[in-house]
Amino acid sequence: xxxxxxxxxxxxxxxxxxxxxxxxxxxxxxxxxxxxxxxxxxxxxxxxxxxxxxxxxxxxxxxxxxxxxxxxxxxxxxxxxxxxxxxxxxxxxxxxxxxxxxxxxxxxxxxxxxxxxxxxxxxxxxxxxxxxxxxxxxxxxxxxxxxxxxxxxxxxxxxxxxxxxxxxxxxxxxxxxxxxxxxxxxxxxxxx
Amino acid sequence: xxxxxxxxxxxxxxxxxxxxxxxxxxxxxxxxxxxxxxxxxxxxxxxxxxxxxxxxxxxxxxxxxxxxxxxxxxxxxxxxxxxxxxxxxxxxxxxxxxxxxxxxxxxxxxxxxxxxxxxxxxxxxxxxxxxxxxxxxxxxxxxxxxxxxxxxxxxxxxxxxxxxxxxxxxxxxxxxxxxxxxxxxxxxxxx
Numbered sequence: 001x002x003x004x005x006x007x008x009x010x011x012x013x014x015x016x017x018x019x020x021x022x023x024x025x026x027x028x029x030x031x032x033x034x035x036x037x038x039x040x041x042x043x044x045x046x047x048x049x050x051x052x053x054x055x056x057x058x059x060x061x062x063x064x065x066x067x068x069x070x071x072x073x074x075x076x077x078x079x080x081x082x083x084x085x086x087x088x089x090x091x092x093x094x095x096x097x098x099x100x101x102x103x104x105x106x107x108x109x110x111x112x113x114x115x116x117x118x119x120x121x122x123x124x125x126x127x128x129x130x131x132x133x134x135x136x137x138x139x140x141x142x143x144x145x146x147x148x149x150x151x152x153x154x155x156x157x158x159x160x161x162x163x164x165x166x167x168x169x170x171x172x173x174x175x176x177x178x179x180x181x182x183x184x185x186x187x188x189x190x191x192x
Numbered sequence: 193x194x195x196x197x198x199x200x201x202x203x204x205x206x207x208x209x210x211x212x213x214x215x216x217x218x219x220x221x222x223x224x225x226x227x228x229x230x231x232x233x234x235x236x237x238x239x240x241x242x243x244x245x246x247x248x249x250x251x252x253x254x255x256x257x258x259x260x261x262x263x264x265x266x267x268x269x270x271x272x273x274x275x276x277x278x279x280x281x282x283x284x285x286x287x288x289x290x291x292x293x294x295x296x297x298x299x300x301x302x303x304x305x306x307x308x309x310x311x312x313x314x315x316x317x318x319x320x321x322x323x324x325x326x327x328x329x330x331x332x333x334x335x336x337x338x339x340x341x342x343x344x345x346x347x348x349x350x351x352x353x354x355x356x357x358x359x360x361x362x363x364x365x366x367x368x369x370x371x372x373x374x375x376x377x378x379x380x381x382x383x
Contacts, residue, residue, distance in 0.1 A: 022291070024290040024291055027290040028287075028290070034290045036290050036291065038281075038282060038289065038290075038291075038310060038313065041270070041273075041279065041280040041281070041282070042279045042280075042281070042313060043279075044273065044274065044277050044278060044279060047270075047273075047274065047280070048274055051274060070263060071262055071263045071266055071282075071284075071288075072266075074263055074264075074266040074267050075266050075270050075280070075282070076270075078233070078239075078267050078268070078270065078271055079270055079271045079274055081233075081236070081239075082236070082239065082240055082243065082271055085236055086236065087233060087234040087235070087236055087239075088233040088234075088239070088267070089230075089233070089234070090230060090233070090263075090267065092263075095220070096263075097230065098216035098219040098220075098226045098228050098230075099214070099216050099219075099228065118230055121230065121234055
């Protein structure tokens with residue numbers, strides 16, 4: 001579900017957010033129009049809009065845990081967690097987290113990767129949010145949902161700044177709602 | 193310079209921050225007492241104290257850029273940047289940043305690694321703070337300072353949650369001041 005479908009139609013903040021995202025063609029390989037959120041982070045007003053919109057949505061939903069996917073989820077997740085009084089849990093590439101972890105495999109275009117979470121980070125029946133910068137196939141978010149559910153948490157929603165248009169409407173990931181702020185920005189030859 | 197030496201001696205928030213950091217012995221290898229800040233992130237109050245202390249220090253210093261070192265610098269930097277109205281710049285491992293980058297090599301215990309930054313992210317004469325979770329040898333922070341200075345911006349200070357005791361007093365990194373909240377926690381301080 002996109003923000004515009006859920007009360008934010010015409011909200012000028014969404015345009016500011018979209019405008020602040022830079023498109024890099026053919027990164028990391030030919031054919032991919034990469035959505036670069038680092039330019040959003042260079043715009044403190046637009047970056048704050050992102051956090052404010054998510055905080056306004058989640059602050060009364062009794063969320064006690066915000067999980068962020070390495071590494072760009074680490075940029076958006078903690079400010080949201082701090083503002084809504086939740087803990088932040090990093091979901092990391094293999095071997096980065098010390099202590100006892102559980103891990104979940106997910107598909108890449110070629111091959112697979114794993115995501116890990118600290119087992120002690122989650123209490124049973126906690127209400128959790130998963131955050132990442134962008135959702136494309138949903139593979140990483142699905143692995144994240146699995147990790148949290150295996151640890152006994154309830155994933156309330158997955159939240160991303162950018163999402164492919166196929167996530168409009170009631171699209172769900174492993175039965176969980178998805179909330180997205182903007183569609184991918186288009187490549188503008190004039191800006192390079 | 194530790195926070196306790198600079199106006200925050202006896203501040204109970206520092207004890208809360210220290211107590212929230214877990215020590216994991218022999219990670220990533222034998223002999224290393226790993227300072228695990230993920231437990232700090234699970235403690236909303238202590239995490240907020242961490243951000244508040246940095247924000248109070250930097251909000252009136254005309255800082256326009258907070259640069260954070262991948263990946264744990266990303267967990268602290270953006271919240272500080274948002275609170276002080278600064279840009280956030282991620283300093284990343286090679287090949288992650290999509291646009292044109294400059295890169296700087298630094299020493300590891302065995303071998304080297306590189307840190308990259310987007311060209312154009314920081315402008316000449318901007319005032320910058322660099323943030324990471326922990327400073328040990330200072331190698332990563334020194335590379336970060338080099339990246340920022342290569343763009344003719346000014347590194348005002350490097351800030352870390354944890355620092356080895358060697359950085360007490362007037363210790364500087366490449367001539368830049370270092371501000372640290374707590375020393376490493378001991379093994380038996382975290383239940």
